[in-house]
Amino acid sequence: MQLIKYPAKDTWGELLQRPVMNLDEVENRVKPIMQAVKEQGDAAVKDFTQQFDQVKVDDLRVSNYEIQKAIEAVPEELKAAISNARNNIEKFHVVQKELVKKVETMPGVMCWRKSVPIDKVGLYIPGGTAPLFSSVLMLGIPAKLAGCQEIALCTPPDKNGKVNPAILFTADLVGIKNIYKCGGAQAIAAFTFGTESIPAVDKIFGPGNQYVTAAKQMATKYGVGIDMPAGPSEVAVLADSSANPKFVAADLLSQAEHGVDSQVIMVTNDALLAEATEKEVERQVGELPRRDIAKQALKNSKIILVDATDTAVELINQYAAEHLIIAMKNAEEIGEKITNAGSVFLGHYTPESAGDYASGTNHTLPTNGYARVYSGVSLDSYFKKITFQQISTEGLKQIGITIERMAAAEQLEAHKKAVSIRLEEIRKR
Amino acid sequence: MQLIKYPAKDTWGELLQRPVMNLDEVENRVKPIMQAVKEQGDAAVKDFTQQFDQVKVDDLRVSNYEIQKAIEAVPEELKAAISNARNNIEKFHVVQKELVKKVETMPGVMCWRKSVPIDKVGLYIPGGTAPLFSSVLMLGIPAKLAGCQEIALCTPPDKNGKVNPAILFTADLVGIKNIYKCGGAQAIAAFTFGTESIPAVDKIFGPGNQYVTAAKQMATKYGVGIDMPAGPSEVAVLADSSANPKFVAADLLSQAEHGVDSQVIMVTNDALLAEATEKEVERQVGELPRRDIAKQALKNSKIILVDATDTAVELINQYAAEHLIIAMKNAEEIGEKITNAGSVFLGHYTPESAGDYASGTNHTLPTNGYARVYSGVSLDSYFKKITFQQISTEGLKQIGITIERMAAAEQLEAHKKAVSIRLEEIRKR
Numbered sequence: 027m028q029l030i031k032y033p034a035k036d037t038w039g040e041l042l043q044r045p046v047m048n049l050d051e052v053e054n055r056v057k058p059i060m061q062a063v064k065e066q067g068d069a070a071v072k073d074f075t076q077q078f079d080q081v082k083v084d085d086l087r088v089s090n091y092e093i094q095k096a097i098e099a100v101p102e103e104l105k106a107a108i109s110n111a112r113n114n115i116e117k118f119h120v121v122q123k124e125l126v127k128k129v130e131t132m133p134g135v136m137c138w139r140k141s142v143p144i145d146k147v148g149l150y151i152p153g154g155t156a157p158l159f160s161s162v163l164m165l166g167i168p169a170k171l172a173g174c175q176e177i178a179l180c181t182p183p184d185k186n187g188k189v190n191p192a193i194l195f196t197a198d199l200v201g202i203k204n205i206y207k208c209g210g211a212q213a214i215a216a217f218t219f220g221t222e223s224i225p226a227v228d229k230i231f232g233p234g235n236q237y238v239t240a241a242k243q244m245a246t247k248y249g250v251g252i253d254m255p256a257g258p259s260e261v262a263v264l265a266d267s268s269a270n271p272k273f274v275a276a277d278l279l280s281q282a283e284h285g286v287d288s289q290v291i292m293v294t295n296d297a298l299l300a301e302a303t304e305k306e307v308e309r310q311v312g313e314l315p316r317r318d319i320a321k322q323a324l325k326n327s328k329i330i331l332v333d334a335t336d337t338a339v340e341l342i343n344q345y346a347a348e349h350l351i352i353a354m355k356n357a358e359e360i361g362e363k364i365t366n367a368g369s370v371f372l373g374h375y376t377p378e379s380a381g382d383y384a385s386g387t388n389h390t391l392p393t394n395g396y397a398r399v400y401s402g403v404s405l406d407s408y409f410k411k412i413t414f415q416q417i418s419t420e421g422l423k424q425i426g427i428t429i430e431r432m433a434a435a436e437q438l439e440a441h442k443k444a445v446s447i448r449l450e451e452i453r454k455r
Numbered sequence: 456m457q458l459i460k461y462p463a464k465d466t467w468g469e470l471l472q473r474p475v476m477n478l479d480e481v482e483n484r485v486k487p488i489m490q491a492v493k494e495q496g497d498a499a500v501k502d503f504t505q506q507f508d509q510v511k512v513d514d515l516r517v518s519n520y521e522i523q524k525a526i527e528a529v530p531e532e533l534k535a536a537i538s539n540a541r542n543n544i545e546k547f548h549v550v551q552k553e554l555v556k557k558v559e560t561m562p563g564v565m566c567w568r569k570s571v572p573i574d575k576v577g578l579y580i581p582g583g584t585a586p587l588f589s590s591v592l593m594l595g596i597p598a599k600l601a602g603c604q605e606i607a608l609c610t611p612p613d614k615n616g617k618v619n620p621a622i623l624f625t626a627d628l629v630g631i632k633n634i635y636k637c638g639g640a641q642a643i644a645a646f647t648f649g650t651e652s653i654p655a656v657d658k659i660f661g662p663g664n665q666y667v668t669a670a671k672q673m674a675t676k677y678g679v680g681i682d683m684p685a686g687p688s689e690v691a692v693l694a695d696s697s698a699n700p701k702f703v704a705a706d707l708l709s710q711a712e713h714g715v716d717s718q719v720i721m722v723t724n725d726a727l728l729a730e731a732t733e734k735e736v737e738r739q740v741g742e743l744p745r746r747d748i749a750k751q752a753l754k755n756s757k758i759i760l761v762d763a764t765d766t767a768v769e770l771i772n773q774y775a776a777e778h779l780i781i782a783m784k785n786a787e788e789i790g791e792k793i794t795n796a797g798s799v800f801l802g803h804y805t806p807e808s809a810g811d812y813a814s815g816t817n818h819t820l821p822t823n824g825y826a827r828v829y830s831g832v833s834l835d836s837y838f839k840k841i842t843f844q845q846i847s848t849e850g851l852k853q854i855g856i857t858i859e860r861m862a863a864a865e866q867l868e869a870h871k872k873a874v875s876i877r878l879e880e881i882r883k884r
Contacts, residue, residue: 103860104860104861104864106857106860107856107857107858107860107861107864108861110561110854110857111857111861113560114560114561114564114566114854117558117560118558118560118566121556121558122568124553127550129546129547129550129815131542131543131546131547131814131815132539132543132814135543135809135814135815137543137547137814137815137816139551139816139833142793142794142795143794144827144828145794145795145827156865156866156867157864157865157866158865159861159864159865160861160865192864228827228828229828246684249823249824249825249827249828250828251825251828251829255675270880272876272880273873273876273877273880276869276872276873276876276877277873279869279872279873280867280869280870280872280873282869283867283868283869283870284867310869310872313872314868314869314872315866315868316866316867316868316869320869357845358845361843364571364841365571365572365574366571366574366839367841368841368842369841369842369843369844370841370842370843370844371843371844371845372843372844372845373845373846374877375846375847375848375850375851375877375881376844376845376846376851377858377873377874377877378873379858379862379867379870379871379873379874380564380844380846380851380854380858380874381842381844382858382862382870383857383858383861383862383870384854384857384858384861385560385561385564385566385844385846385854386558386560386564386566386844387566387568387842387844388842392839394678395678396678396680397839397841398573398574398657398678398839399573399657399658399678399679399680399839400680400839401838401839401840401841402840402842404568404840404842406835406840409830410795410821410826410827410828410829410830411830411831411833411835412793412796412797412798412799412826412830413797413798413799413810413816413817413831414790414798414799414800414801415798415799415800415801415805415809415810415814415815415816416786416787416800416801416802416805417802417804417805417809417814418804419804421804422804422805422809425539425543425809425813425814427536428535428536428539428540428812428813429536429806429808429809429811429812429813431532431533431535431536432533432536432537432540432588432589432812432813433808433811433812435533435536435586435588435621436585436586436587436588436589437585437586437744437745438585438709438712438713438745438808439712439743439744439745440705440708440709440711440712440739440743440745440749441709441712441808441811441812442808443705443708443709443739443742443743444702444705444706444708444709444806444807444808445806445808445809447701447702447705448702448705448803448804448806451699451701451702452804
């Protein structure tokens with residue numbers, strides 16, 4: 027990690043820059059995949075699966091038998107852990123449901139909005155080296171709580187044509203029945219256009235590599251919604267002299283092990299802590315099975331020493347981290363000052379991995395500075411909020427003249443007339 | 456309008472298709488505008504203003520003097536109407552603020568989320584034939600209620616270099632101070648990159664023509680958020696024998712006058728009403744100042760006769776209208792069955808224009824079938840929802856093993872270690 031001391035404010039922009047993602051080349055590779063799946067459906071999906079996952083899949087749909095076998099294969103201890111996490115995630119998300127509040131804005135003018143579930147959602151779960159069954163919880167639980175009618179899940183098969191048992195167990199636990207052996211851009215294409223086996227959906231959720239990300243962006247051009255634009259995962263740690271360098275180092279590494287393009291940043295006003303943490307990172311990284319990945323990620327990563335807490339907070343708000351750990355004595359007070367972040371972890375005993383797996387908050391969060399604008403996945407992500415209004419004849423008499431004057435001033439006479447024609451009818455009575 | 460009787464279900468998809476928008480050509484014209492504004496700032500904005508709005512603007516920022524003059528120029532009656540609308544819109548939006556709910560998912564594990572305003576927002580208000588000051592209310596009021604720190608407004612000048620007085624009055628009423636004479640794709644480019652006069656923003660809101668729409672889509676590639684993808688405006692009316700054909704015709708026309716690409720659709724199970732409405736539309740359209748526009752729009756528009764109410768509801772949910780008027784006896788009951796719509800207007804005395812201007816609901820709504828996935832603009836659109844968590848040592852002892860097991864199963868040892876290293880420290884005490 028680079029240690030950067032007291033950077034001038036006009037250098038922050040450059041200092042906090044993310045690795046540039048150039049999706050143009052990726053897009054050029056994804057376009058023909060989208061097109062082929064659109065035109066040839068299952069046949070194209072199977073071809074790409076053979077090409078990219080090196081396995082021939084006869085039936086894209088995971089059978090009940092396979093699900094039952096998988097449930098048997100998952101160790102009881104892991105099942106218990108996943109069930110615990112499920113309970114917490116459910117508890118946190120269920121309170122996010124908005125109740126209908128009717129507002130009478132003028133006598134006889136009632137307005138309200140109602141959360142209505144998105145009908146069909148597609149969840150994408152990456153396979154590869156790490157089977158991310160935790161994402162099945164994070165994406166599947168709110169979909170179920172919202173009441174989405176159709177929930178489909180795509181995940182790539184391994185070289186034997188199997189899906190990881192923990193993924194199937196978790197999907198079953200959450201109540202997802204429609205699971206397909208299909209990964210990468212071809213899975214996103216299948217969700218976008220539908221194939222003989224895989225249903226077209228209204229909105230696609232889930233993490234993935236740059237091909238998946240590019241395909242999701244393309245899907246939006248066909249009217250399909252996506253959870254959010256995605257970039258490499260990242261953590262920032264804001265620490266003061268009360269922080270334990272061992273803990274901070276462990277937190278930085280828990281993000282660095284994700285991928286070679288992950289970014290980790292530490293900001294502190296304590297020079298001794300900065301140096302101690304740097305050493306701890308060096309020491310701990312050697313002990314990790316994924317040390318080669320983590321070491322690569324650390325090359326993009328920085329420890330930034332600043333003069334004061336306020337400076338640190340300002341810098342961290344400018345960065346807009348996906349995950350922000352506040353390892354400070356007065357963590358809660360500092361937390362109040364955070365304006366840009368995906369998820370915030372307060373105090374010395376709140377590691378990011380708690381939120382990644384089991385505390386209850388969602389781990390699908392805005393990366394790449396999008397936390398300035400976007401929120402992480404929540405129950406809201408699975409709803410449209412439809413507004414309703416109902417006006418009585420008395421109400422229209424009250425509000426009519428206001429509408430007529432505004433419509434006339436905007437030179438939209440037909441808008442005015444839709445009111446006038448009703449007021450005339452009311453007067454006639 | 457075409458009258459279509461009892462269409463078979465397998466023809467609905469085609470029947471309900473929106474006019475295809477091909478943004479590729481538009482994109483090619485917008486790209487160099489974005490690039491020029493990025494590189495040359497104000498100078499480029501002024502050049503494009505001369506080119507597209509046929510006026511030379513010296514100072515892009517609207518002066519206080521101009522604002523005061525505009526306030527004086529707006530008739531008192533219109534001021535009163537706009538103020539009424541403001542009050543209603545405020546009443547409806549203020550209750551959308553979500554309170555913080557802390558959830559203790561396990562003993563010692565506290566999770567919550569907090570709404571934090573997006574720092575900088577840019578509002579785009581089209582000029583041209585109709586000065587859409589109502590959009591200043593719809594976009595500005597929730598921005599103010601949310602507490603966005605910087606609110607900038609761009610709107611094109613007329614041929615004399617002036618902004619419509621009603622737009623300036625409304626902006627002042629809402630509390631927007633930073634107003635710029637700048638329209639079209641160059642305004643969106645200015646919001647995206649910032650210029651000497653116009654600030655870069657985090658999120659862009661507002662309607663516009665296809666150049667504005669294409670520019671907003673491009674802005675998202677630079678990490679700027681947008682309110683939603685936009686298409687031509689549309690209304691659907693669901694009517695039964697209790698409906699008044701005059702009212703229904705007036706509602707259809709209030710949408711048709713928006714633009715030649717607007718779509719209006721009526722669905723009913725009453726053959727007599729269908730015919731009577733068709734005639735009324737013919738009669739009323741002749742009386743409109745914007746009849747040429749409305750007549751064009753009616754060419755894309757349809758009256759669809761179906762056999763039963765359930766069929767009508769199913770068809771209307773498939774269409775996912777931006778605006779849906781339910782002109783039926785049991786409007787509220789039918790409203791409960793609506794799963795896809797931007798905003799719903801219930802009963803015979805609730806014209807769409809009420810919601811367009813003054814009832815309180817927002818008029819910035821998903822078009823082009825996006826109502827299947829997207830919600831209209833609301834207070835939420837101006838917030839990020841940041842999740843927080845705080846775990847006590849007792850809490851970590853409770854939840855630790857769950858996280859460790861899940862991290863190990865996902866082969867992410869550093870995630871596990873961030874917990875283990877803390878549990879060791881707790882045990883040592």
